[in-house]
Amino acid sequence: MQTITTLQAVYHSLEQVMDPEIPVLNVLELGMITDVKVDIEGVHIKMIPTFAACPAIGLIKENIKNAVEKDLQMPAFVSVDKEVNWNSNRLTAEAKEKLRDFGIAPPVRHEGDVNLDMLVKVNCPHCGSENTYLRSPFGSTLCRALHFCKQCGMMFEQFKPLS
Amino acid sequence: MQIQQALQELITKMADDELVIGHRNSEWTGLGPVMEEDIAFSSMAQDKIGHALAFYRLLQEHFGGTDPDQFAFLRNAADFKCCHFVEMPIGSYEFSLMRHFLFDHAETVRYQALALSKFAPFQHLAGKAKGELKYHTLHADAWIIQLCTAGKDSRERMQSALDNSFQLAGGIFEPGPAEELLIAEEIYPGEAALYKQWLSHISPVIEKAGLVLPEMTAPVYGGRTGKHTPYLQQLLNEMGEVFRLDPEATW
Numbered sequence: 001m002q003t004i005t006t007l008q009a010v011y012h013s014l015e016q017v018m019d020p021e022i023p024v025l026n027v028l029e030l031g032m033i034t035d036v037k038v039d040i041e042g043v044h045i046k047m048i049p050t051f052a053a054c055p056a057i058g059l060i061k062e063n064i065k066n067a068v069e070k071d072l073q074m075p076a077f078v079s080v081d082k083e084v085n086w087n088s089n090r091l092t093a094e095a096k097e098k099l100r101d102f103g104i105a106p107p108v109r110h111e112g113d114v115n116l117d118m119l120v121k122v123n124c125p126h127c128g129s130e131n132t133y134l135r136s137p138f139g140s141t142l143c144r145a146l147h148f149c150k151q152c153g154m155m156f157e158q159f160k161p162l163s
Numbered sequence: 164m165q166i167q168q169a170l171q172e173l174i175t176k177m178a179d180d181e182l183v184i185g186h187r188n189s190e191w192t193g194l195g196p197v198m199e200e201d202i203a204f205s206s207m208a209q210d211k212i213g214h215a216l217a218f219y220r221l222l223q224e225h226f227g228g229t230d231p232d233q234f235a236f237l238r239n240a241a242d243f244k245c246c247h248f249v250e251m252p253i254g255s256y257e258f259s260l261m262r263h264f265l266f267d268h269a270e271t272v273r274y275q276a277l278a279l280s281k282f283a284p285f286q287h288l289a290g291k292a293k294g295e296l297k298y299h300t301l302h303a304d305a306w307i308i309q310l311c312t313a314g315k316d317s318r319e320r321m322q323s324a325l326d327n328s329f330q331l332a333g334g335i336f337e338p339g340p341a342e343e344l345l346i347a348e349e350i351y352p353g354e355a356a357l358y359k360q361w362l363s364h365i366s367p368v369i370e371k372a373g374l375v376l377p378e379m380t381a382p383v384y385g386g387r388t389g390k391h392t393p394y395l396q397q398l399l400n401e402m403g404e405v406f407r408l409d410p411e412a413t414w
Contacts, residue, residue, distance in 0.1 A: 052291050053213020085291045114297060136199040137298040138206040145298070146199065163294040 010036050010043055013071040017063050020056045021141050024102045027064065031090025034081040042075030043068050048086045051142040088162045099159055100125045107161035114163045122158050124149035164341035166348060171226050172339055176244035176387050178218030182235055184249040184266055185211030186402050196256050207299055217288050225284060236403035240396040246386040248331040250395040261324040264303035265332040271296050272360040281349040304368050311372035325374055333382025
């Protein structure tokens with residue numbers, strides 16, 4: 001009695017798994033999923049953390065497993081992919097748009113290396129002004145930096161570019 | 164000594180450095196001079212301990228080592244291979260900041276080298292860590308320059324922090340046993356080479372800050388062979404206190 005399934009169904013299920021710290025983005029938009037395979041045993045999913053020490057990784061793995069098992073009614077095996085490292089170019093264009101709407105400045109695309117300008121020159125996600133400065137490279141989570149907008153007087157966070 | 168053993172020694176010392184400096188960084192949580200510094204040291208603590216965990220996992224997966232938590236929390240000071248520099252109490256903010264600057268640049272040159280290692284697991288681990296470390300050195304460089312150019316008192320305190328830290332920082336580069344085997348196999352370039360690269364990394368910032376770099380006359384060795392300051396055992400007692408209440412507990 002094997003449930004007939006398709007990769008599309010798995011991906012549809014993954015679209016429902018949101019990042020616990022950025023609840024507007026799902027794990028696909030974040031570029032955290034590196035491989036999906038379906039075989040007789042069930043669904044095998046490989047994923048990667050954004051930052052190595054991300055404390056949410058255990059929770060995200062569990063959420064993926066639960067969502068896929070519930071939707072597809074078959075066992076799901078989620079493991080961390082040791083062949084691939086996350087970098088901020090993995091964020092999709094939609095993800096960047098959603099981040100901005102959520103009040104977090106998205107990272108600019110890099111060419112393999114992150115330079116100081118990419119960290120410092122950030123447009124305010126609230127008013128769009130370029131008149132901002134980097135207040136601290138560390139924010140409320142490992143993947144965010146703190147900036148201040150001189151135009152609208154708001155503090156804001158940036159999703160850090162990472163090579 | 165066999166190459167496998169030399170490699171384990173190398174991984175253990177790097178991991179122990181990361182774990183212990185990570186714990187020291189975490190001691191600033193709630194005590195930072197401004198809130199951003201509180202968050203910065205807490206975030207860096209998280210990164211360091213994450214990198215330590217990745218190294219301990221390498222020991223477990225490639226060398227038949229024990230569970231990373233048990234390895235981290237149940238060993239005594241004499242079994243640790245960290246350098247004295249990371250063991251020292253957080254002291255004043257300028258000491259912690261200077262340690263962060265000197266240590267994190269040393270870590271950067273180390274990871275840059277490991278990213279090219281012939282030991283493949285290092286490439287993956289270091290490739291990830293060196294991107295994250297950029298934020299640590301960016302943070303350190305910005306504060307060093309800012310405080311050193313903020314007035315006479317401030318600059319003098321930073322110079323004295325550098326003078327008090329420099330020989331200790333030399334201990335990061337204490338040569339390991341049989342490291343020539345690792346150099347020959349292109350697993351890593353050895354401590355002397357890393358030391359040179361480190362100097363070339365810190366010198367431009369030191370110069371820009373108007374600090375005077377001391378001579379490295381008596382680097383503080385001993386940590387890599389298990390000889391430690393009394394501060395390490397005190398730190399380990401505190402760090403492992405909860406874990407040792409019930410080592411089998413699942414969290």
